[in-house]
Amino acid sequence: MKYITFYILLGIVLYACKPNHTPSEEPASKNRPNVLILLTDQWRAQATGYAGDPNVQTPYLDSLASRSVNFKNAVSGMPVCSPFRASLLTGQRPLTHGVFMNDVQLDTNAVTMGKIFSKAGYDTGYIGKWHLDGHGRLQFIPPGARRQGFDFWKGNECTHNYNESVYYENDDPNRKIWEDYDTFKQTDAAIRYMHDQKESDSPFLMVVSYGTPHAPYHTAPEEYRNRFDPDKIILHENVPDSLKMRAKKDLAGYYAHISALDDMVGKVIENLKESGQLENTILVFTSDHGDLLGSHGAYKKQQPYEESARVPMLFYIPEKLKIAVEEKDALMNSEDILPTILGLCNIPIPNSVEGINYRPYLEGKEQLGEAALLTCVQPFGQWNKVEHGGREYRAIKTKRYTYARDLKGAWLLFDNKKDPYQMNNLVDQAQYASLQNDLDKQLSERLRETGDEFLPGMDYIEKWGYPVDETGTVPYTH
Known part of the structure; x- marks a missing residue:
């Protein structure tokens, strides 16, 4: 009897000394999924092949959509560049994080995506348009607090010169130039980064933030521009007669940017396949807002109409997470992206986050997103x-x-x-x-x-x- 008592006590002592890690508290390892966010600028939800646009073919995005969760009703809660980006990084609404207009700085003390993933053991990287610093559109953003937790850096604050555009690399304060069309070069840089991460013991978070298909509409490479004849563009019925000629011309250029981006989506996915990383990578494809392009007699964004407020939202999720591939009708909002990714990665969601974690919804456990x-x-x-x-x-x-x-x-x-x-x-x-x-x-x-x-x-x-x-x-x- 005394031996039984001894082993019971020993078991209690050993259990008490065992590290108390829940799955969400374990150090990051290669078992935890990588995260790749492909963020475009001003791409309205209607402008893809899988969404039924008669003017453009997007075969690579269509293929991705067929293997992803497609939030077909996703919106940009404040459809302007900087507000969306701040909500993406913080999981907060604009009137909370304070970036409710362009060209103001996100609080450097904010709890952000880069900081959260870095604390969880991820390597973090950012490529492309930032638009959250508020110190001037072509200025150097130094390493540290103003980069909000992202370590690897090939970024610019904001530019819409897509050919030979400015960027800064890591801690070098000297301006560099993306040679030729920056959409292509930024894609190549992201592929190199992810390939190098194969040698790392940590998973990665990479955000690739493209400036296209935002205006100017007519600066994609010629081979893409030649695919679209303005006279053959089919307009939305809500474009007034006074804008039809202009809208057709601009949409031809808009679709040229989109076709180039579609090819880059295909290139990224093919490289992830070849490197064996795809099946351990959550890939999110979205945009910060849409573009009216003549609808309702206006251009650009900021208004509550469908062309402005609705955005593409695809979540490619590795099979091991057992999430069904399907269209979902929940109205995912800007602030919901971060908590959903954290939920899928089993990373604790900070109390500062206001958005919805859609993982239980994706697993069929809860009904969410009835309105936005x-x-x-x-x-x-x-x-x-x-x-x-x-x-x-x-x-x-x-x-x-x-x-x-x-x-x-x-x-x-x-x-x-x-x-x-x-x-x-x-x-x-x-x-x-x-x-x-x-x-x-x-x-x-x-x-x-x-x-x-x-x-x-x-x-x-x-x-x-x-x-x-x-x-x-x-x-x-x-």
């Missing part, structure tokens, strides 16, 4: 101009409807199923009064949940101390 909040603080900026119908707004987007309110009250209501080009505004129509009232209540509840007082835009700018110029934007040189 769209926000615009800046009614006087470069794109959301009052003369084009722009204004401060808050909008609720469901799987079928888009409802927006401006500072004066109800503004837009669309049935996106019956009216996919959003040409019939149902606001204040008697037969839709009940629907409008229900959506208005949903929007009010979402604003209460997020602590959004829906104030005039200048109130937020004054609160955060951002200086603006006569156009209502922060000067690039500030």
